[in-house]
Amino acid sequence: MNSIITISRQYGSGGRFIAKLLAEKLGIPYYDNELITMAAKESGYSEAIFEKAEQLSTHSFLYSLSMFGSVDGIYGLPLADKVYIAQSEIIKKCADKGPCVIVGRCSDYVLKDYNNVINYFIYSDEKSKIDRAVKYYGISAENAAAELKKKDKKRANYYNYYTSQSWGDFNNYHLSLNSDAIGIDACVDILASHAIAFNK
16 A cells, blocks of 8 residues: 545545544554644644634635735735645645545645545535534534535635635545445445555
């Protein structure tokens, strides 16, 4: 197994669980929130700014100007763009170290020039996503549907803005799975088998 695996996912689809279990099954590193800590440490920006990356990209230049007061700095880029670049550099450094599983953050696009990258997308039906959001993320049942829509819209805007591709479009991924049609464990098994076969 010498591939870099990226996993994009709908909010509440269980994609993060699948990514972590897949990394464990394959015996390779797993990167998710660790990317934020690493990027913050190297760039000098706070972790909070990286956590708000999807919000920054939604309004791009004007949002950066109004919220942070200035877009001056390295290369004169808007803050959102500088955050994206810093995060992208960390993703590449992680990939350069060897096989791993990377969750979200446009990693499939960031690593598009790497020959050993496999891109997966995890989605699910609305009811299952709501149930998972309530059970694991502490979101109230009354607000779950709206929150899911909000989260996915931010992810789509962020991805579409920086990649000029459509988030969730099956053409961008090697394999897309409905996590609740076959179950979390089955998703892990299928992705592991695919990743191993991909290297042969």
